[in-house]
Amino acid sequence: MAKMNFGGVEENVVTREEFTLEMARETLKDKTIAVIGYGVQGPGQSLNLRDNGFKVIVGQRAGKTFDKAVNDGWVPGQTLFGIEEACEKGDIIMCLLSDAAVMSVWPKMKPYLTPGKTLYFSHGFAITWSDRTGCVPPKDIDVIMVAPKGSGATVRSLYLEGRGINSSYAVYQDVSGKAMQNTIALGIGIGSGYLFETTFQREATSDLTGERGSLMGAIQGLLSAQYEVLRENGHSPSEAFNETVEELTQSLMPLFAAKGMDWMYANCSTTAQRGALDWMGPFHDAIKPVVQKLYASVKCGNEAQISIDANSKPDYREGLEKELKALRESEMWRTAVTVRALRPENAKK
Secondary structure (H helix, E strand, O other), rough: EEEEEEEEEEEEEEEEOOOOOOHHHHHHOOEEEEEEEOOOOHHHHHHHHOOOOEEEEEHHHHHHHHHHHHOOOOOOOOOOHHHHHHHHHHEEEEHHHOOHHHHHHHHHHHOOOOOOOOEEEOHHHHHHOOOHHHHOOOOOOOOEEEEOOOHHHHHHHHOOOOOEEEEEEEEEEEEOOOOHHHHHHHHHOOEEEEEEOHHHHHHHHHHHHHHOOOOOHHHHHHHHHHHHHHOOOOOHHHHHHHHHHHHHHHHHHHHHHHHHHHHHHHHOOOOHHHHHHHHHHHHHEEEEHHHHHHHHHHHHHHHHHHHHHHOOOOHHHHHHHHHHHHHHHHHHHHHHHHHHHHHHHOOOO
């Protein structure tokens, strides 16, 4: 673990050069890792661990997701089991179920959280709001977390590209005295590019804020607002979409992802530079109060409760699909289908 400077603030960071894959394998050589849940994070993390030479099994209920695991090479009765049997066999129980599923499956998992075992999460939700989720781990086991900063699909794709996704890590309970070492080993094993330290509470709070903010909620709100204003003023769907979404994702994002916003600005026209510098302040001032309100709602547990209540409704999936369908069928995202098809790499197919 090394201290690294982030904008003048020192943080604990672990890299693959410092804690190698060989060290990770040695640390966990006697451990059976049971990945519980094969939905979003389960496939990427389990397949990366398997490819990296760790002893991994998967626990999943029967159904389409179980069949997907079989198609990915997990063998029923050998490396693929029901949830309870996998929990019984595992030394490290990686709980990668959705937040809603964790609550429903917890009573089945808890009897197998016996002394000497380790309970692993990739999100701090269930533990941070345990008064609402009911997920209170026994006091005699290690409880740890590695939280990749991206989707499970990205965890896998970046690994296959020879890269790695950034992840945060935390230890909630250290009974064995080896919880931190095992946490880092698992973080390296799932293919993390580097790991930075956090807590369960900070991860859960920042994650929910990010999802509702710049990563998903705010970006959709901003894009749709600009698209609508352009359309209302006579611009065509193609022009409005290209100026709002396509140029952002295909041209500008790679620039500031590579070297920062200032570098992206420097590689745009002087007219664009001037306008961006002039207008970033008004956007900041308009948006910050919304983010402050959002963060307060997350921190007090309100957003967690909304999620719990929504996910608990018997018709939740049907309602969710209606909302996603409305988003998918909006003019902006129907225009996106045509624009994507016209990209050179797709037009040739």
